[in-house]
Amino acid sequence: DAKTTQPNSMESNEEEPVHLPCNHSTISGTDYIHWYRQLPSQGPEYVIHGLTSNVNNRMASLAIAEDRKSSTLILHRATLRDAAVYYCILREVNNDMRFGAGTRLTVKP
């Protein structure tokens, strides 16, 4: 199974941008890169996903390296409500999702 590597934790100040990195050096050509986040006491929530090109939505932006071996989730202005565990996942063609340990994001006021 293709695997992802993320920092255990990161801190950010409120209203500042946050860049959450993810390494996936064994990614295959058909794997989609998905990001989910899990707020305390809730189920995971979809954030964004992409294949090769950078993607933007109302929640975040996803920057994918040209060789696809790494990606970065960008929260443009962190709020206290963005404090969560962020998971970077490679989604295989057969739809299986394998979660890693994720990055715990702390947002300081």
Add this chain to the structure above:
Amino acid sequence: KAGVTQTPRYLIKTRGQQVTLSCSPISGHRSVSWYQQTPGQGLQFLFEYFSETQRNKGNFPGRFSGRQFSNSRSEMNVSTLELGDSALYLCASSPSTSGGYNEQFFGPGTRLTVL
């Protein structure tokens, strides 16, 4: 649209018993996946059902089983409960099972405690 619902939200059982958890997907979604979340192992994939057929299975013993009904609702069953089965069990639904691009919508989970 209503989100994914799971029942019950909390459950306490004793070792050796069995338990059945229920998941109702978002209307129109045909794929349902189950996950187990524990502090030590994190989020682990259990299995996925699509159109009443199990499509994928994670690395869990045969005590963990599931099924899906014609209305896409799904149940998972754990027999002969062990202390280590204490966990948050999450259900997620998706419109289809093909491709790697579908997002999954998660329910709030069922917190199972085994005493």
